Every structure is written in C-alpha cells, then in structure tokens.
Amino acid sequence: MxxxxxxxxxxxxxxxxxxxxxxxxxxxxxxxxxxxxxxxxxxxxxxxxxxxxxxxxxxxxxxxxxxxxxxxxxxxxxxxxxxxxxxxxxxxxxxxxxxxxxxxxxxxxxxxxxxxxxxxxxxxxxxxxxxxxxRWGVTETEYLVRVGGLGVARPGLAINLGNPHIVVALADQEELSSLELSKAPVLDPEAPNGANVEFVVLDEPLIKEGVASLTMRVHERGVGETMSCGTGVAAAALAIRHWAGNGQNFWKVRVPGGEVAVRMFATEDGEHVGISxxxxxxxxxxxxx
Missing domain, CATH: 3.10.310.10 (Diaminopimelate Epimerase; Chain A, domain 1)
Structure with a gap:
C-alpha cells in the first residue's frame, strides 16, 4: 500500500x-x-x-x-x-x-x-x-513523581484538559536540565490511563508587562520526551496559577521547540483555556x- x-x-x-x-x-x-x-x-x-x-x-x-x-x-x-x-x-x-x-x-x-x-x-x-x-479541571488525586536526574520524588498537580497531565514545579533551570526523560516518570499512585508529565521552572521575575512566563520540559504518554506539548503548556500555566493563586491569565511558556502563549478566559459555561x-x-x- x-x-x-x-x-x-x-x-x-x-x-x-x-x-x-x-x-x-x-x-x-x-x-x-x-x-x-x-x-x-x-x-x-x-x-x-x-x-x-x-x-x-x-x-x-x-x-x-x-x-x-x-x-x-x-x-x-x-x-x-x-x-x-x-x-x-x-x-x-x-x-x-x-x-x-x-x-x-x-x-x-x-x-x-x-x-x-x-x-x-x-x-x-x-x-x-x-x-x-x-474547560479544565484539577484532579483531586495527589501524585508523587519520580524521574531520573532528581534525587527525591516531587509532588505533582493533576490537570484534566480532556487528556491527563501531571505538573511538577522545579527549583531552577539546573534541575530542569538534569532530568532524564528517556524513560517515563514513575507516578505514585499510577495514573489509570497514564499521563503527560510536565516539569516547569518559573522565570524571575514571574510577571513582566502583564505576562507571566515559565520554562517547561515534558514526557508525553505513548511518545516520550517531545520538544513541545500544546495541552501540556496549558496545564503547566494552569498549575502554576493554581499554586500561586494570583489570577494571572496571560502566560508565555518556553519549550525546547519554541514558545507557546496561554490565555485563560471566562465563558458562559465556565472558564476556558486557550493556546496560540x-x-x-x-x-x-x-x-x-
């Protein structure tokens, strides 16, 4: 064929x-x-x-x-x-x-x-x-994430965007660079259908001219590490906003393959998230x- x-x-x-x-x-x-x-x-x-x-x-x-x-x-x-x-x-x-x-x-x-x-x-x-x-949502299950390059398990926030994501915040760029994502991160407990796992580091300062920014690497279920993940970029921004509680709705996320913008906005059926x-x-x- x-x-x-x-x-x-x-x-x-x-x-x-x-x-x-x-x-x-x-x-x-x-x-x-x-x-x-x-x-x-x-x-x-x-x-x-x-x-x-x-x-x-x-x-x-x-x-x-x-x-x-x-x-x-x-x-x-x-x-x-x-x-x-x-x-x-x-x-x-x-x-x-x-x-x-x-x-x-x-x-x-x-x-x-x-x-x-x-x-x-x-x-x-x-x-x-x-x-x-x-629409998006935070999943109640609390996860610990183990991955090569990090000495101890880190907590992850589960975000549902129609596909499953678990976001882990790291301390700095050195930790982000040290990750070994050739193998899938180990989740505790296991995610029923697997999950995309995003590792993020916040920029300093976080917000500049009204836009928050962060850097991300991702391991996609069924794929491996990729240079970018659109829904993962959205999940990363949503998780950081959730933890910070600052209501920031405009984000810029850098991935190895470039940059993706994220925006959260109100609709009649609840808050939506978009990427561009x-x-x-x-x-x-x-x-x-």
Whole structure:
C-alpha cells in the first residue's frame, strides 16, 4: 500500500498527516509505530488522520452539537495508541486543511474541529493559530513523581484538559536540565490511563508587562520526551496559577521547540483555556507500507 503524507510541526512537536476522508484506513498500531519511527520510518511524535466527521462512528454525534465541524482530527500517539486531543497537533491540522483547500478560515471566523475530547474552535493569528481547549479541571488525586536526574520524588498537580497531565514545579533551570526523560516518570499512585508529565521552572521575575512566563520540559504518554506539548503548556500555566493563586491569565511558556502563549478566559459555561503558536508544514511525500 502506498500512502501519501505531509509532515508538519508546531514548535517542534511533529506529526505525520494523512487524508482518510472516508475513515477506512485501518492502520494497525504496529504500522503507525513503523511510520513514526525516526530511524526506520518517516519519524514523528504522532500521526493525524484527516477524516470527515460524518464518516467516523467515534465522533459523528458531535455534528448534532456543531454541524459545521466537518473534519475529525483522528490523532494517534507514536506508539499507535489513540489520544483524546493534541494542542500542537490541532494547529498543524488546521494548517493542513487550509493548505489542501479542505477548509476555509477567513479573518474573524472560526474553524470548528472534532476531536475525541469534543469540538475545538481554531482561529487564525499573525503567527499561526489559536485554539480554545475548553474547560479544565484539577484532579483531586495527589501524585508523587519520580524521574531520573532528581534525587527525591516531587509532588505533582493533576490537570484534566480532556487528556491527563501531571505538573511538577522545579527549583531552577539546573534541575530542569538534569532530568532524564528517556524513560517515563514513575507516578505514585499510577495514573489509570497514564499521563503527560510536565516539569516547569518559573522565570524571575514571574510577571513582566502583564505576562507571566515559565520554562517547561515534558514526557508525553505513548511518545516520550517531545520538544513541545500544546495541552501540556496549558496545564503547566494552569498549575502554576493554581499554586500561586494570583489570577494571572496571560502566560508565555518556553519549550525546547519554541514558545507557546496561554490565555485563560471566562465563558458562559465556565472558564476556558486557550493556546496560540506557530504551525508549519515541512514536506510531502509517499511511503510504501
């Protein structure tokens, strides 16, 4: 089977994008792992199928909520497992849809995209795209996180953004640099469905010209350490705000692949969090599988 693909990334978090309009390209987890392998495949943190929402039994019902959500971002981690959402991936997905004339996004308009975590609204910005990740919440379970490079376990705050995150605050950049994230952090207790784990260090001063800033590294479940994680960036800012109790709503988060902005804002159904950043398509090609 010959597969035509596009490679893209959002702040270094990279993806393989494949059109599967009818939702019938039933690649196995092993085949997805092969495509995402950086030595023997194309190489990526994840794979995204562009599926017409009406053709997906998983999310077809979302059309009752938002009839204009024509496209489903069927996201898979590099280990082949399904994921609920991907904050960088959905921006790259939007770029892919527009570049292939599969969707339009004019000034001031919104592009609704179906995900396993519901409808996400994407808008264009000067530097890329912004996405409303929706409501969020703090999970009551208290976690201890053990990871290579840190001598003792550290407490982590669990944040739910439709996918699970655990955020750990570190003392300084030296601790952040010392982390060994080639292996997954050990969680106590274990997270039922695994979790993305973010390690963050606050800038000094924390707030400058009304924007708070921090630096982050992340280990994504089903992937490993990545250069960026969109929902993880949001989780990191939310956790720090939760601990600080300062009501700061504008954040700048630096990751190894660049910088992502985070904004918290009120809506009729409660507080939402959004992120914005770059989204680039790198090349297209075909591969035999």
């Amino acid at each position: 010959t597969i035509t693909f596009t490679k893209g990334h959002g702040t270094g978090n990279d993806f393989i994008l494949i059109q599967d309009l009818a939702g019938q390209m039933a690649l196995t987890e092993a085949e997805i792992r092969k495509l995402c392998d950086r030595h023997f495949g194309i190489g990526a943190d994840g794979l995204i199928f562009a599926v017409r929402t009406e053709n997906s039994a998983e999310v077809r019902g979302l059309l009752e909520q938002e009839p204009n959500a024509e496209w489903f971002m069927d996201y898979r981690n590099s280990d082949g497992s399904k994921a609920e959402m991907c904050g960088n991936g959905i921006r790259v997905f939007a770029r892919y849809l527009l570049s292939n004339s599969l969707a339009e996004l004019t000034d001031g308009s919104t592009l609704p995209i179906a995900t396993r975590n519901g409808i996400k609204d994407v808008t264009a910005t000067a530097s890329g795209f912004a996405v409303d990740l929706g 950043g770059a989204a680039e398509l790198v090349f297209t090609g075909s591969v035999e599988l």
